[in-house]
Amino acid sequence: MPLFTFVLEFTGGTYISQLRARSTRQAVSLYTSELVRNKELSTGSVRKRLADALVAEKPVAIDGVRNVWCCSASVGRSFALLNIVATA
Numbered sequence: 001m002p003l004f005t006f007v008l009e010f011t012g013g014t015y016i017s018q019l020r021a022r023s024t025r026q027a028v029s030l031y032t033s034e035l036v037r038n039k040e041l042s043t044g045s046v047r048k049r050l051a052d053a054l055v056a057e058k059p060v061a062i063d064g065v066r067n068v069w070c071c072s073a074s075v076g077r078s079f080a081l082l083n084i085v086a087t088a
Helices: 024-037 044-056
Strands: 003-010 013-020 068-075 078-086
Touching (some): 003 024, 013 024, 024 044, 044 068, 044 078
Antiparallel strands (some): 003 013, 003 078, 068 078
């Protein structure tokens, strides 16, 4: 099963984590479940809204590179950019 690395830019912070999943879509779904539990990142309400917004997005492949996708979401006035890399 591939290893995915996630780099989330949100509210001035950068949050990096890794997990294994069968596909990019499954990886994002698993990642958002972890995101809700990450108490280092904002309030519980904001984490839940961010997770819901990201899981609703379809990751877009980045042109010119292999195994890299991104998706984004807005929560209130805050913008989140999630980069996803299949690392192994």
